[in-house]
Amino acid sequence: MKTQLLDVAIIGGGPAGLNAALVLGRARKHVAVIDEGRPRNAVTRKTHGFVTRDGISPGEFRWIAKEEIGSYPSVSFVPDTAVSIAGTDGHFHIATAQGATFASKKLLFAVGMKDRPLDIPGLAEVYGKSAFVCPYCDGWELRDEPLVVINKGAELMHFAPLISGWTNRFTICTNGPDELTDAEREELRRHRVPVFESPIRHIDSNDGIVRQVVLEDGTAIPCRGIFFKPDLVPGSDLPRAIGCQFSETGTVVVDAFGKTNVPGIYSAGDAASRLHQAIAAASMGAFAAAAINNELNMEAWQRNG
Structure with a gap:
């Protein structure tokens, strides 16, 4: 199989990768x-918070994006998995699971990110239907409803005030020790938020809609409904594997334009940020693509001068 020569190989075809492909095309x-x-996000029925695309399904979002990018013939889509990458800036080599090979400058x-297996019985059945991770994405649909929040510790004390903007009818299940200080427990009591430390036995649901947490x-x-902290x-x-630095939270360390510590390598979207929203990922992809394009153009300019 002949090696394809590229200016840029984009690994990943979500909002970040697609918007980068559009800009580079x-x-x-x-x-x-x-x-x-x-x-x-394939588990979710709809993507929210993306202007002109609010409520679109993840599959339709990708289909429309590929249709638009199809206007630029220098961009191709490879339905495959990259399994190895080697080389250095200007001379990267990528191999895929199906045996394709690419040589790319950048x-x-x-x-x-991906979810670790969900270890609460019944949570997988409701994930993406009535159990979610982001109220900005799915809080509107559950406004004023009685909810269970599965979280603990410092992150819980950030999430509790946040979710209160959508409903004041929520109960906290920490699924074990709450990891709260006495002051934090008192704060939740003042706001009349029930907190249960007992481990969760299971989640009862009907056709993906949660009924109760036992x-x-x-x-x-x-x-x-449920909001929970995923394990990503x-x-x-x-x-x-190729040497990119990672933060303590598990994201690739990048600058404002997506550049990593490895020359010629960039990262964008959820892989490089904790702002896990489609519109934020698309924005990061656009900026990274512009930075990559500028780098390629400057290198060509200097070679030909």
């Missing part, structure tokens, strides 16, 4: 978007 760069087609990792001590908490890991091991 319009800049006349030869680009391949390598994506296995298994996005983390790399953009838009690999996102605890090991027998407590049953009726609710219409990078969507690919390739950035770490």
Whole structure:
């Protein structure tokens, strides 16, 4: 199989990778978007908070994006998984699971994050239907409903005031020790927020809609929705394998334009940020693409001067 020569290889075809492909295609760069087609947000029925696309399904979002990018013939889509990357700036080599090979001057990792297996019985059945992770994405649909928040510690004390903008009818399940200070417990009591530390036995639901959360001590908490803190890991091991630095929160360390510590390698979207929203990822992809294009143009200018 012949090795394809590229200006930029984009690993990952979510909002970040797609918007980067659009910008680079319009800049006349030869680009391949390598994506296995298994996005983390596939569990959700609708994507929200993206102006002109509010309420669109993740699948339709990708279809429309590919249709638009199809106007730029220098961009191709590769339904495959990148399994190895080697080389240095200007001379990267990518191999895929299906045996394709690419030689690329620059790399953009838009690999996102992925969920570890959900270890609460019944949570997988409601995830994306009535259990969510982001109120900006799904809080409107659950406004004024009785909810259960599954979280603990410092992150809980950030989330509780946040979710109160959508409903004041929520109960906290910490699924074990709450990891709160006495002052934090008192703050929740002042706001009349019930807190249960007993581990969760299971979540009862009907056709994906939660009915109640049942605890090991027998407590049953009726609710219409759940917000929980997911356990996330990078969507690919390739950035770490080629030497990209990672933050303590598990994201690739980048500058304001997506540049990593490895020359010629950029990252954008959820892989490089904790701002896990489609519109934020698309924005990061656009900025990273512009920085990559500028780098390529400057290198060509200097070679030809």
